[in-house]
Amino acid sequence: MVKEMAALHMSDLATRMKHQPLSIATDGDNDADKKQFPLVVRTLGSGGLVNSELLALPVCPGSATGENIFKLMDSEFKAQQIPWENCISFGCDNANVMTGCHKGVIASVRTKQPNVHMAGCCLHLVHIAAKKGAACLPPVEDILVDIFYYFNKSVNRQTELKGLQELYDVEQRKMPKHGCTRWLSIGRCLERLLKNWEPLIHFFRDEKAKTKGIGSHATSKAEGIHLFLRSPTNKLFCHFLSYTLKVYDQVLVQLQAEKPMVHSLRANLVRLVEDLFSRFMEPGAVFGVDIGKVQFEQRSKQKDDTELLIGSKARETLAQPTKFRLREKRISELFWAVRCYFQTVCRYHLDKLPLADQVLVHATVANPGERMVVRASALDHFLDTFPALIPKDATKDSIKEEFAAYQTAAIEDAVDNDECTDQVWKNIGVKYPRYLKLSFVMRGILTIPHSSAGCERVFSSVRKNCTAQRASMLPETTEALLVCKSRPGHFLDKEREHSSQTLESLKSAYYMSLQQ
Incomplete structure (x- = not known):
C-alpha cells in the first residue's frame, strides 16, 4: 500500500512542478554498494507555501559521474513530463562532480536550462573554514576522538571515570563522540572535555602508570592523551576554541532551517564574517570598508593581544600565569595562533562563500x-x-x-x-x-535552497529505515516510505482533505494488499 501512496504523492508533486517554478537538489550517500541520490524538490505546495519534498530516491547504476547523476534527474523529468524551464535553481554540495563547469552535474543541467542558479552548500563551507582555522591550534580534534574511543568499548574504564567524576564533583556523563564530517560538533565535545579536565588527567595518569612497560597501543594512546592534558597551555587553547566556535551557532541554525532563508542568506554570511572581524580587528580598519577590502592580514590593523576576544575563561587563566604555570613563550605562541586562526577562517570565507552571487545579492x-x-x-x-x-x-x-x-x-x-x-x-x-x-x-x-540540509535529512531517514533488522529492504520500498514521509504533514492526517479519487485509490490498494 505504501507504494501506491507514494505514487499518488509523486503524481501530485509532478503536477505542481509542471506549472510552477521549482528548485531541485541532490547529493550522494557514502554506501559503496548502492549509490543513492535523493532528488529533493522545493516548490509551492497545495497550501501555497514553500515545501521541500522527495521526488525520487534513484540508485546510480554506474559510476557516480556528473553525467550519470544528471541522467537520474533528467529521466525523472522526462517520465513526469516536467519542463526544465521551470527549474530555477540546482542545489548541491561543493564536490567537483556536482559543481564542475565541464563535467559536473551543473554543466549537464545547463544544457537544459542555461540560466539555472547553482546553490552550493554554505553549511559545508562554514564547517571547512572552522576546521582549517583550528589547524593553527594544537590537535584538539585528534585528542577528542582518542578519548572517546579509549572509553567507548570498555565498561571498566567508564566505571573508573565515573568514580573520578564523583570525586571531583563533576556530573557523571560519558565523553561524547565528535563527528569529523560535521566538524562543528567539536563545540559540544570541548565543553564536556573542559568540565572533565581534572578527572581525565587523573585517569590517564593512572592508566599510564598501569600500562608502563607493556608497549601496547593502549599505552601509547594513554601517554599521548595524558601529555596533552597536562599542558596548561593546551587547556588555554581549548578554552579559546570553545568560546570562538559559538560565533557559528546562529548561522548554523539558519543554514539548517527547513523554512526558506535564501532572502537573508547573504546578510547572514556577511554578518558572520563581520563578527569574526570584530574579534581581532581594530574598529577603524573595518568600519565603512567593503567586506572584501578589509586588510585583515595586516598586523598593524589588528587589535593588541590584550584586546583580542578570546573568552573570559582564557582571560582569567592568563591573568594568573604563575598559578597556572604559564610560560611567557607559550603565551606568545597562543596569541600568534589566535591571529592565525582568525586570518585563516576569514580568508577562506571571503574566498569561498558566495558573497558576490547575484541571486543572493538580489534575493533580499x-x-x-x-x-x-x-x-x-x-x-x-x-x-x-x-x-x-x-x-x-x-x-x-x-x-x-x-x-x-x-x-x-x-x-x-x-x-x-x-x-x-x-x-x-x-x-x-x-x-x-x-x-x-x-x-x-x-x-x-523563496524556493531556492540555502543549503543541502534537505538532502542530509533524507540520508538520516534512510539510515533510520534501513537498519540491520531491515537489511533486505528493496531500494524501491525505501523510496516509497521516504516519499510519503517527505510530504508536509502526515499523508493520512485526518485534517488533510483528499479527493474522492485519492481515497478510492487508497482503499483499492489496501484491499489488494489483504488478498496477497
Whole structure:
C-alpha cells in the first residue's frame, strides 16, 4: 500500500512542478554498494507555501559521474513530463562532480536550462573554514576522538571515570563522540572535555602508570592523551576554541532551517564574517570598508593581544600565569595562533562563500522587512533570468507595477515578523489581491535552497529505515516510505482533505494488499 501512496504523492508533486517554478537538489550517500541520490524538490505546495519534498530516491547504476547523476534527474523529468524551464535553481554540495563547469552535474543541467542558479552548500563551507582555522591550534580534534574511543568499548574504564567524576564533583556523563564530517560538533565535545579536565588527567595518569612497560597501543594512546592534558597551555587553547566556535551557532541554525532563508542568506554570511572581524580587528580598519577590502592580514590593523576576544575563561587563566604555570613563550605562541586562526577562517570565507552571487545579492527583494530600501532592479534580475517565475496570466510590466505599489502601501497588518517569509507573502496575496501575482513571484524566489540540509535529512531517514533488522529492504520500498514521509504533514492526517479519487485509490490498494 505504501507504494501506491507514494505514487499518488509523486503524481501530485509532478503536477505542481509542471506549472510552477521549482528548485531541485541532490547529493550522494557514502554506501559503496548502492549509490543513492535523493532528488529533493522545493516548490509551492497545495497550501501555497514553500515545501521541500522527495521526488525520487534513484540508485546510480554506474559510476557516480556528473553525467550519470544528471541522467537520474533528467529521466525523472522526462517520465513526469516536467519542463526544465521551470527549474530555477540546482542545489548541491561543493564536490567537483556536482559543481564542475565541464563535467559536473551543473554543466549537464545547463544544457537544459542555461540560466539555472547553482546553490552550493554554505553549511559545508562554514564547517571547512572552522576546521582549517583550528589547524593553527594544537590537535584538539585528534585528542577528542582518542578519548572517546579509549572509553567507548570498555565498561571498566567508564566505571573508573565515573568514580573520578564523583570525586571531583563533576556530573557523571560519558565523553561524547565528535563527528569529523560535521566538524562543528567539536563545540559540544570541548565543553564536556573542559568540565572533565581534572578527572581525565587523573585517569590517564593512572592508566599510564598501569600500562608502563607493556608497549601496547593502549599505552601509547594513554601517554599521548595524558601529555596533552597536562599542558596548561593546551587547556588555554581549548578554552579559546570553545568560546570562538559559538560565533557559528546562529548561522548554523539558519543554514539548517527547513523554512526558506535564501532572502537573508547573504546578510547572514556577511554578518558572520563581520563578527569574526570584530574579534581581532581594530574598529577603524573595518568600519565603512567593503567586506572584501578589509586588510585583515595586516598586523598593524589588528587589535593588541590584550584586546583580542578570546573568552573570559582564557582571560582569567592568563591573568594568573604563575598559578597556572604559564610560560611567557607559550603565551606568545597562543596569541600568534589566535591571529592565525582568525586570518585563516576569514580568508577562506571571503574566498569561498558566495558573497558576490547575484541571486543572493538580489534575493533580499523577497524580504518584506526590506521593502522600503530594495531596488526594483533586484526584481528585474529574477524576472529576466527566470521567466518561469511570471504567472501565465501576468507580464513583467504588471509584476513591476504591483511591486512599485507594494513598496508604498500600508500592509503592516499582513506582515508578522514571527511568521515564515513564505507565509507572510501568502498573507499579503490573500489580504491584498492586487498583489496576488507579486506574491506568487516572491514565493517562487523563496524556493531556492540555502543549503543541502534537505538532502542530509533524507540520508538520516534512510539510515533510520534501513537498519540491520531491515537489511533486505528493496531500494524501491525505501523510496516509497521516504516519499510519503517527505510530504508536509502526515499523508493520512485526518485534517488533510483528499479527493474522492485519492481515497478510492487508497482503499483499492489496501484491499489488494489483504488478498496477497
